[in-house]
Amino acid sequence: MTAAAFTPGDGPRHNQTQSVTVRVPAKVNLALSVGPLRPDGYHDLATVFHAVGLHDEVTATTSDTLALTCEGEGQAEVPLDGVNLAWRAAELLARTVGRTPAVRLHLTKGIPVAGGMAGGSADAAGALVACDALWGTGLSREELHGLAAQLGSDVPFALYGGTAMGTGRGEQITPVLARGEFHWVFAFAHEGLSTPAVFRELDRQRATAKEEVAASGVDEELLRALRAGDSTLLGAALRNDLTRPAVSLRPDLQATLLAGRDAGAIGTLLSGSGPTCAFLATDAVRAATVAAALEAAPSVRAVRRALGPAAGAHVL
Numbered sequence: 001m002t003a004a005a006f007t008p009g010d011g012p013r014h015n016q017t018q019s020v021t022v023r024v025p026a027k028v029n030l031a032l033s034v035g036p037l038r039p040d041g042y043h044d045l046a047t048v049f050h051a052v053g054l055h056d057e058v059t060a061t062t063s064d065t066l067a068l069t070c071e072g073e074g075q076a077e078v079p080l081d082g083v084n085l086a087w088r089a090a091e092l093l094a095r096t097v098g099r100t101p102a103v104r105l106h107l108t109k110g111i112p113v114a115g116g117m118a119g120g121s122a123d124a125a126g127a128l129v130a131c132d133a134l135w136g137t138g139l140s141r142e143e144l145h146g147l148a149a150q151l152g153s154d155v156p157f158a159l160y161g162g163t164a165m166g167t168g169r170g171e172q173i174t175p176v177l178a179r180g181e182f183h184w185v186f187a188f189a190h191e192g193l194s195t196p197a198v199f200r201e202l203d204r205q206r207a208t209a210k211e212e213v214a215a216s217g218v219d220e221e222l223l224r225a226l227r228a229g230d231s232t233l234l235g236a237a238l239r240n241d242l243t244r245p246a247v248s249l250r251p252d253l254q255a256t257l258l259a260g261r262d263a264g265a266i267g268t269l270l271s272g273s274g275p276t277c278a279f280l281a282t283d284a285v286r287a288a289t290v291a292a293a294l295e296a297a298p299s300v301r302a303v304r305r306a307l308g309p310a311a312g313a314h315v316l
């Protein structure tokens, strides 16, 4: 698994430099049903994660100390210290296997920062897999899953990729039967959104409306659409409980969602807690039409097209 890249003359001869690069996908939640607030501050969720072909890469290289660098999409907003989940992933893995986290991590970002596509979680999953390969820890997949869940609710799914149900706070993963390939268009916003702020706004709206919060659950139509590989059925079944609070915090998201629908998307969706908006098209040609319309929308900073499902974290 390890890609060794030692070049003589790269440093002291007895200290070989080794490097591992891992590719990790972004995700959208095809369904995101948010249940009651739990005593630990998280919400009970039922979600269907779907990995898409927008990627970050995490390169781990042997080093004397822990260090983190970053390039690409949103690099100026990426913290390069212990706030970063990739840094914390290297520390957690090192602590678990009883070694020092002597590794240089480099992130090459294609996933928007604070975009609701779990880019930070993907980097954490990438760092876990890269350091695991670099250090030859011998941990099982279940043990890596356990560490991923400690790092964040979305980190375990980034290890698996594909299409999967997430329950608990999102960290319990069950595979979902899905057929075929789906054509997605993503509209990135000018500014990120804070996930805790969107969940807080949901709680505020529910309290104001004196809503009784139902247990979280995923509609059978969505699972049927995935089993059939039917993009039209899937487009009609997309659902995200965080849409209303995200749009109330950022009203211009409504304009983005409408622009994609008007351009012929068969499904429109806020990605996770936003602000990225996701659009489903029936085929590549229609996806190109939707993308072109979104490029012209003032509320949109950048547009990307991708296929789903995509593979989980893997060594290149």
Ligand code: C5P
Pocket (backbone or CB within 6 Å): 041, 042, 043, 044, 045, 151, 152, 153, 154, 168, 169, 170, 195, 196, 197, 199
């Ligand atoms: O687990 P993670 O750190 O990614 O979650 C970020 C934040 O999102 C949490 O601190 C919480 O405010 C919110 N969240 C939630 N319920 C979940 C997942 C996340 O309220 N199931």
